[in-house]
Amino acid sequence: MNTKFSEYFRENFFPDESDLNVFLNSLSKNLTKTLRVNTNKISVPDLKKRLEKQNYILKPTFQPNVFYVDRTADFDEYERRLGFTLEHLLGYFYIQELGASSSVHYLSEGKIDKSEYLILDMASSPGWKTTQLSEHYPNSFIVANEFDRNRTAQLICNVERMGSDNIWICNYNWQFIGRLTETFDRVLLDAPCSGEWIGFKSIEALKFWNLKNVKKIADLQKKLFESWLNSLKVWWEMLYSTCTMNKLENEWVVAWILEKHPDSFEIVFEKRFWPHVDETWGFFVCRIRKLKPIDYKFTDKEELPNRGIERLSKSEQKTFEDFLTYSGADVSDHEIFRYSNEVLAVKKSDALKEVSKRLYFFRLWKKIGKIDKNSFEPSYYFGRDFEMPKLEKYQIDSQEELDRYLRWMEIWIEVPKWLKRIVYDDIVIWIWDVGENGTIKNYFPKIWMRK
Template sequence: MAQINPDYLTHIAAELPEHLDMDEFISACQRPLRKSIRVNTLKISVADFKLIMQSKGWEFEPIPWCNEGFWVIHDEKQQPGNSVEHIQGLFYIQEASSMLPPEALFDDFNTTNLDNQSIVLDVASAPGSKTTQLAALMQNQGLLIANEYSASRVKILHANVQRMGVRQTALTHFDGKVFGEYLYEKFDAILLDAPCGGEGTVRKDVNALKNWQLDDVTDIAETQKQLIESAFLALKPGGSLVYSTCTLSQIENQQICHFIQQQYPDSVEFSPLNHLFKNSEKACTPEGFLHVWPQIFDSEGFFVAKIRKTVSVPRLKKCPKQQRNFPFVSAKAKQTEEIAEYLAKSFNINLPQQFDVMIRDDEYWLFPAQFSEFIGLMRFQRIGFKLADVLKKGFKVKHEAIIALSDFVSNQDRVIELNRSQAVEFLMGRDIPTSDIEGLDTTPAGEMIVSFHHKPLGVVKHLGHRLKNNLPRELVKDKIETI
């Protein structure tokens, strides 16, 4: 049972809207969260995913604010995170309320200046639930810059971006306060899911409110003010900024939004979210912010505000010096032709046109085309994805390229579909005897793609009698659900 500091209850009782009951709030905080997932439409349709998982006994209840989101019920013995479908990125285990900020940012998609070629910033990205949701809403087009301040969490962010088949990202590792300075008015849309007190997470962390102190809340709010001002400066005029937290105190929520309005009264316009989804008005404040108390939708507590930048604002600092020694160069026409020919011949992959082939030493990479205007402005941890390494004769494709370019496969001649037990064997790093695969030609055929549910798992080398496993060592799993 959740341990809630009495001082917190006194504080929050004064902020609870009149139409909500304090006893119901406490009761909701004591209940475990419902399990929820988001279908990854970069890889599979919602209908196809539901068919697959319903055959495993899953039941689905739609989450009203996200067409791809569902509360799910399944056999308690099942561990969705260890399933083949999760490992291959068909879904993301994501709390329902956390799906709100990306939906709010894209609620007017294609009706404003926000479209598939937009440049979007996710200020605090790890572990990647909202980043990958944004990528899906952008249909893997445009440019999505995903920043994470914690060095250890950047690796987790990259792993999830790769697993979900996101290909138009550039990852950065900075304090979010620098973006207004370094990338002034560069973004069409920005998501700032700010670090916060986490009051809304008590249903999954029973100790979240055990040591709550008001001084901690006010300290965090000062950081949030700096972050929202930096994000606002990085936003283009006409663009939208979504500010969100998983906390409930107005100090970290409404007051932060009013702060930025007071700083730039002629440039800030609040975009109401009372029509974002059916019954959203139940959680709306007078300003049109979503203040989601846990008892309203039986979810985590959450806050979401959408802010439009109506006109440009002055830059606070001079433009910083350009970054030197960018390690990549554009591939020459012949080099691009060579890598394109290798991918086409080996895997029937057509190299997409909306990306730039870049080279670093003996590595070929694919960058989102819009990234060119960001070269030299700041350091990036990882841009796009690696296509292949150069060998003495030819190339060696990278796993992440196969995952990212799966929808550019022109036909299935170079793809071997596995059954569930074979997929498990592959993901555990084991070779697969060709005699186990019905109808497979046992003539050695070189590099090929293996798939499950007709979605790629990785690369093998067809040696005739067996498929040699080329899954990167760091992706090999020790435990996988076989159901």
């Protein structure tokens, strides 16, 4: 054990030796797996029923849409891995740790709020909380910012699997976001942190813990916090969270900002999760309400917006419309854009028009296909999320056939007839060009399968 780590927690939290030991021992214990129901796609009772058929039992937590996952006695790990179930692939749930899912829970006061807000998720990849925001605020628009371009692939992948259709993804640093003075109704800052919860994976990992690193990361958190506070409208609320337990990255960051901008906000709610008490990761959440504008100094370094989305050209528009006629898909409540050769559909909104003047997005859900002048190739998401009544259905009607399909084995079907909707249990799970040889195959991204 890293003595600097244990000494810090003794001095600041657990002067009593036995309390300290209970805390330290809890770091290497396994936590019960939890999942979050994607209420945009399925109700809690329906998901429970579907998973029970596969020998999973969902037990309540303090959050209405998050459940502990238990298994029946005859559960066969090989047969039915949670991350390999059809329900996981269809984005009906997200395997998410309980403490980590509390940020959005506390921001939304545990409710599904149907108002139309403009929300900023300041540090969003890999998108656990972004997709959760989409569930708690289904009619809002969520600007998901991730400054590290390399991490956006994971974010996009999760947004696509969950089918969250109100998320706009962009790629800026905090200096740029800070310029969006009083723009957002809600802000989530799930800050980069020293990640003490890593101790759960390996106590060894804590050997790198030291106060110098913690202070360095706390300095970054202060900058992010300040720029994010500036971007929030007065009287609106935001939530700061980290997956660390020390005070420097949590209470002290909040206190530092309040000292720099006196009376600019009030703390509405604050909680630290302890592994040995709450049986979660070590986690910290603080919800605040902004009370007045802050005197925010823009840094000189302004990032130029990166290249964003465009409209389809006339010939591409014609090609796309031909496909709509062929499939019967109705996209009239969406606007259609292009990013590179990808076609993206986004719900129509005035908020998007306004924000697009100041931010460039490189991904607006949903990616509905690829286009060039002469051809449009629909993506899986197009078939999954929009009705295509003119396309024939192919019904997978046995669990065995579904299992073959989910294990990437080919299924032969009798009447090859080009594009079909592959259906199981009345759910369109894929659209697939059957082709001459009459086979269908699973093309779910393998990254969606979670062990």
